[in-house]
Amino acid sequence: MSSNRAVAYQGPGRVEVIDTEYPTFELKDGPGVNPANVGRKVPHGVIVRTVTTNICGSDQHMVRGRTTAPLGLVLGHEITGEVVEVGPDVEFIRVGDIVSVPFNISCGRCRMCKEGKTGICLNVNPDRPGSAYGYVDMGGWVGGQAEYVLVPYADWNLLKFPDRDQALEKIMDLTMLSDxxxxxxxxxxxxxxxxxxxxxxxxxxxxxxxxxxxxxxxxxxxxxxxxxxxxxxxxxxxxxxxxxxxxxxxxxxxxxxxxxxxxxxxxxxxxxxxxxxxxxxxxxxxxxxxxxxxxxxxxxxxxxxxxxxxxxxxxxxxxxxxxxxxxxxxxxxxxxxxxxxxxTGQCPVMKYNRQLMMAILHDRIQIAKAVNATAISLDKAPEAYAAFDAGAATKFVLDPNGYVNA
Missing domain, CATH: 3.40.50.720 (NAD(P)-binding Rossmann-like Domain)
Incomplete structure (x- = not known):
């Protein structure tokens, strides 16, 4: 079994890099996990090795103690990854694909998803419409500021990049597609x-x-x-x-x-x-x-x-x-x-992400430059959270597995 490391909220102003469980195709109990989701099977999911995962201002609200986020919550909803395992119900996504993971988790089956309102999916959060990785009151799906993360409904949720080498070359721009x-x-x-x-x-x-x-x-x-x-x-x-x-x-x-x-x-x-x-x-x-x-x-x-x-x-x-x-x-x-x-409300990422991917790939927008994206290791996440909280004009991009440096 592979190991896994992740960034977790440990109280107002405190995050730590912790050892945590490698994901499986079943939701387990843990900080912030909705009890109704414990034991939920995810045969439609994939496990991705994180290529990049970004620190978001929404994460910062939790880290400041301005939400009801529980201690130990694994953070992170801006995820780009390489697929390393696929569940038995996955048809079209393959091991080795480089993919963008929309921050809103959606099933593709409910009324809201069929209307394109993927930010308010009815089937992924027992408490209210809408869900996200590593976020308070969003169903308890484990966050992506980690080396590995589970992505449900993979055929529906994931945006596959058409060319691996091109994607890795433009990864600092493409990582912004998740949110x-x-x-x-x-x-x-x-x-x-x-x-x-x-x-x-x-x-x-x-x-x-x-x-x-x-x-x-x-x-x-x-x-x-x-x-x-x-x-x-x-x-x-x-x-x-x-x-x-x-x-x-x-x-x-x-x-x-x-x-x-x-x-x-x-x-x-x-x-x-x-x-x-x-x-x-x-x-x-x-x-x-x-x-x-x-x-x-x-x-x-x-x-x-x-x-x-x-x-x-x-x-x-x-x-x-x-x-x-x-x-x-x-x-x-x-x-x-x-x-x-x-x-108002969550952006329905899937409404826009493919078009914006094409704009990036064809150099119509340089979003990494616009937001001053800076890649750092997972271990430097606590320092980056502190700098971001102090007002740094930087979008911090975590590189847990060395793809960016490579």
């Missing part, structure tokens, strides 16, 4: 971005940068990225975005200086539930509704707001009792009066 590139693209699409659009992206973390690069791919005339972190804003400028520092106050004032008007055609929230107010000092304290309310003000009447930023129903570290339940003070009247559209 942040489709998620950012989904934010741009649902915000209505098209040729000639003016776009404001709130948040210059990796998802915000991916949304900005996606808006450019979709033909936006101007993409403006807002954040308080000057290093991250510089990263946005590195591929042609305009920027505003919301630490200096209301972004509308700065947008007016750039565009001549205080509104944009399309708004994207890539911040989520740990948003802060605009300005300095006390004004920049945590205020989770700030970004959404700001986007309603900034987006033109009849426009749309894409919300790839994460919002949760359980946040023990929130600023008040309402926010701890995910209840925020939104100016919905503003949204109603302006006839704005909103799209």
């Amino acid at each position: 942040i590139l489709p998620t950012g693209f989904h934010g741009a699409v649902t915000a209505g971005v098209g040729v000639g659009s003016t776009v404001y992206v709130a948040g210059a973390g990796p998802v915000g940068l991916a949304a900005a690069a996606s808006a450019q791919l979709l033909g936006a005339a101007v993409v403006i990225v807002g954040d308080m972190n000057e290093e991250r804003l510089a990263q946005a400028r590195s591929f042609g975005c305009e920027t505003v520092n919301v630490g200096e106050g209301d972004p509308a004032d700065q947008i007016e200086q750039l565009l001549g008007v205080r509104e944009v055609d399309c708004g994207i929230d890539a911040v989520g539930f740990e948003a802060r107010g605009h300005g300095h000092g006390e004004a920049a304290a945590e205020a989770p509704a700030t970004v959404l309310n700001s986007l309603m003000d900034l987006t033109v009447a009849g426009g749309a707001i894409g919300i790839p930023g994460l919002y949760v129903t359980g946040d023990p570290g929130a600023v008040d009792a309402a926010a701890q339940r995910g209840s925020l003070s939104l100016s919905l009247g503003t949204g109603w009066a302006k006839s704005l559209s909103f799209t």
Whole structure:
């Protein structure tokens, strides 16, 4: 039996690389595993040797202690791998395939999957629609920041790369297909971005940068990225975005200086539930509704707001009792009066990942450069989590089995 090592959450601010079980084609009990899933057979699954697995801002929310994630939870939902074992019910995926693993786990059989809404599959999480690897309240599927991971419904879920050598050559771009590139693209699409659009992206973390690069791919005339972190804003400028520092106050004032008007055609929230107010000092304290309310003000009447930023129903570290339940003070009247559209929830990765793969393979987007992707060993994961939490303008890519270095 092969060994396995993985990154696990060990309490607020703490992750460790641990020895853990090699995956099998049956779900076992463990931290975060839904009791109803224990013993579930996975003959339709494969085991992949991880090629790359990325640290995501959503992981960081858990590591900060801002969710109800249990101690010992193996983290990681951004996975690219090489298939090393296939279950008896797998028909089309083969050992040796290099594959992208969508972060949403879906069955391909339920009503939602058949409608293309793979982020809210009805059959993979006994508690609620939707599931993901290594994430709190998402059914307890073991995370992918590990040397090996189990992927269920493999024929349905996996995106096989057409050429192994080409895939490994472009792996730092292709690794973004599991989550942040489709998620950012989904934010741009649902915000209505098209040729000639003016776009404001709130948040210059990796998802915000991916949304900005996606808006450019979709033909936006101007993409403006807002954040308080000057290093991250510089990263946005590195591929042609305009920027505003919301630490200096209301972004509308700065947008007016750039565009001549205080509104944009399309708004994207890539911040989520740990948003802060605009300005300095006390004004920049945590205020989770700030970004959404700001986007309603900034987006033109009849426009749309894409919300790839994460919002949760359980946040023990929130600023008040309402926010701890995910209840925020939104100016919905503003949204109603302006006839704005909103799209929230997990990105249905499979809706976009093949098209985005082709854009990468044919050099239409350089997403690794846009998000400043940096490959590190599995053992350096704790350091990377700390650096990311401190605001590093870097997308950390873990290389558990030495594929990137090779």
